[in-house]
Amino acid sequence: MLAAVRRFVRFRSFRWKLIATAVVCVFLPAFGSWAASRYWIRDAVTEQAIAGARESLHLVDGYVSNLFDNMTYIANFIQVDSFLNSVLKERALGGRYAGPDAEFRRFSDQLAVIRTLDNLSIIGEDYFVTVLLPNGESFANYGRDEYDPSDILRKPWMANLRTLSGFESYWVGAEPNPFAGTGEYMLTMARPLRFSNSNVYGYVVVSIPERQVHQIFNKLAAGREMMLLDAAGRIVSHERPDRIGEVPGYRLDREAAIVRSGGRDVLLTSYPVSAVKGWRLVSLTPYREAVRKINGIFNTVIAIQLSFFAAFLIVLVYGLRRFTMPLVRLSRLATLVELGNLNVRSGVRGPDEIGKLGASFDSMLDRIQEMIREITMEQARKRKAELAMLQAQIRPHFLFNVLNSIRMKVLRRGDRDSADMIASLSRLMRLSIERSEETIPLHEELAMVEDYVRLMNLRQREKAILAIEAEPEALWAEVPRFVLQPLVENAVIHGLGRSAGLIRVRAGVRDGQLALEVSDDGEGMEPERLEQLRERLAEICAGKEGVASVREGSSGGSGIGLANVAERMRLRFGDGFSIRIDSAPGAGTRVEMRMPCRGGETADVQSDARR
Incomplete structure (x- = not known):
């Protein structure tokens, strides 16, 4: 069977295989999801309902535990406050107030204790605080006409306080409320007060009306039956006061379960109260109501999946046929490219x-x-x-010989300046047409620049001043011939306009690169012209230009120009070369170039750049 399927699929087209695979991959998960959802939907829905109920109980616990934490805080404060401890212990030991103002001081201490107990009550909540001493004295933040604190000593649960140790507290649960206007029941916690030797010298009792708890139930869990159970499983808070004190007939050994109540299924969820050990919050929600919304979502999703499945298959087949057409075209194109087209x-x-x-x-x-x-x-x-x-390597020695003969005659006549000019011209011509090397040391390039400026000053009335600042380690770096002369030529002709001015040449090594800079204090360039020149240099450095056709320095001199220098440096160094030009009207022009620093050993040669 499997072999027959393989033979059938083997001779089908790629498009057919893709469509068949897509249909199977979509159909199988959709069918499986539908079948599994029908089988497991009840468990999933129940889990979602339980999660929602527990989240609601967690929220209720935050508010209820806050009430109980405040009760614990009041008891802790009374037990550790130094003033209350000193007064209460003195009273418990039967200490006497001596002196003519004894009664006044006794009354003042009692009033201060009562005021402290009043201040412990939280704004917006009813907390009834009582401190009892074995000698019958008591202090409370309520009037004795409402309730006699000594009645607390006759409560049956007072015997349980004697079994406690350290800072343990006893939570009484629900008791009839003696305070009018605060509900039928109240919740109480009590704790013994001890000397440093652990002997009991008094008791602190804190109570709150039970209605404060079931008001939280009504506010945060509307539509559900909520109750608070103590450690014995008795109801201590419920929206129906007649149920307080009952023991519900539900098993609470599980955190959540579906039980029968009143002839219908009810979702029972319990949650431990974080502030009181052993107490639990219990929520009862009709199961249909708990799962109604979630069940509706599941049914809607399944219906949408089934309704769109058929249409999706049609769109999928059509789309795959359309999408695979470009792949066929690309396959044919790749074959033609492979053949060289x-x-x-x-x-x-x-x-x-x-x-x-x-x-x-x-x-x-x-x-x-x-x-x-x-x-x-x-x-x-x-x-x-x-x-x-x-073509430039033609060596016309007779020109050099003639120039040297002229120089000697001029020198014999005593005209040393003219002789020096002829010597400079001879050296410049020798470097221009005789040297066959592609690169020369930087110090030779700088010497040629000095000769060039010396000759240009001979031709014009106002002389340009050349200042060379070269670091010793840069003097022996190998550079292409005529890398600086065209820039100096531009500075003389275009920057200074054949007028007097300063041309500065700087050379140094920065981060392994040779940095060359030529600047002048001439006329500068207009922003439009500067931007055009920058764009042209950027095109040259990006390799978009051929041999530079426009020569910025063509009116005299070598005629190579800034663009030609950039073109030659890019051909030689590629991305290792960069050039930057800055200028402003009246502020001169500065050209900076950077290229790989190459050359022989650096000689300890001092630059004669300050000539």
Whole structure:
């Protein structure tokens, strides 16, 4: 059987396989989900109902435990307060007030204790606080006309206080409320007060009206039957006072269960009271009411799933057929590219993954063709540059000999300045047309710049001042020939306008790169012209330009220009080269270049840049 299925599937198309797999993968989980939900829906719904009931009980516990925590806080305060301890212990030991003002001090202490007990009552809540001493004295924050505190000593649960140790408290539970207007019952906790030797010297009793608890039930758990049970399982708080004191006939050994009550199923949930050990909150909710909303959600979801399943299958099959058409086209295109045809394009577009794949495939082909064109153009530029270098390697020795003869004659006549100018011209020509090396040490490039400025000052009336600041470690760095001369030429001709001014050349090593800077204090450039030049340099550094056709320094000098320098440096150093130009009208121009620092051992040579 399995072999027959494999043979059947083997000769089907990729599109058919994809559609069949998608239908099966959607149908099986949908059917399984529907079947499982019908089987397990009751358990899931019950769990959700229990979780909701426990969350509600947790909220109620926060408020109820806050009431009981306040009762415990009052008892703790009375037990540890130094003033109350001193007065109560003195009274318990039968201490006498001596002196003419004894009665006044006795009355003042009693009044201070009562005021302290009054201040312990929380605003908005009724707390009845009583302190009892074995000698019959008592202190309370309520009037004795309402209730006689000594009656508490005759309560049957007072015997249980003698069995407590340390700071343990005894929670009495619900008792009839003697205070008018505060409900039928009250909840009480009591604790013995002890000397340092653990002997009892008094008792503190704190009570609250029971109605404060069932008011919390009505506020936070409306629509449910809520009750508070003590450690013995008796009801100590309920919205119906007649039920207080009863023992419910429910098993509370589980936190949640479905029980029968009044001929219907009821969800019983219990939750321990965090403030009193052994006490529990119990919630009774009709099961149908508890699960009605959740059951409706489940039924609605299942109905929607089944109603949309058939339509989804139709859309899925149609969509898969449409979505796989571009894949077939891309497969055919890949075959043509493999055969060497780079001019084909898929034309597949769209916001989905297949559309992005088609666009990326076409973009990749465009980029490959662009890279081929760039490589071809770059090779052509390199060949052209090599040809130019070969043409510049012609060595007309007779020109140098003639210039040297002229220099000697001028020198014999005593005109040393003219002789120095001729020597500078000779050195400049020798570096321009005789040297075949692609790179020279930076100090030779700086010497050539000095010769160039010396010759330019001979041609113009006002002289330009050249200041060279070169760090010793940068002087022996290898640089391409004529990397600085065109920039200095631009500064003389365009920056200073053949007028007097200062041209500053700086060289140093920064983070492993050779930093060269040429600046002048000339006219500067307008923002529009500066922006155009920056865009052109950016295009050159990005490899989008051919050999620079516009020469900024073509009116005299070498004619290479700033763009040509950038072009040559990019061809040589690639991404390792960067150039930046800054200028402002009337503030001069500054050009900074950075390139890899290469060269031989650094010699301990002091720059003669300050000449």
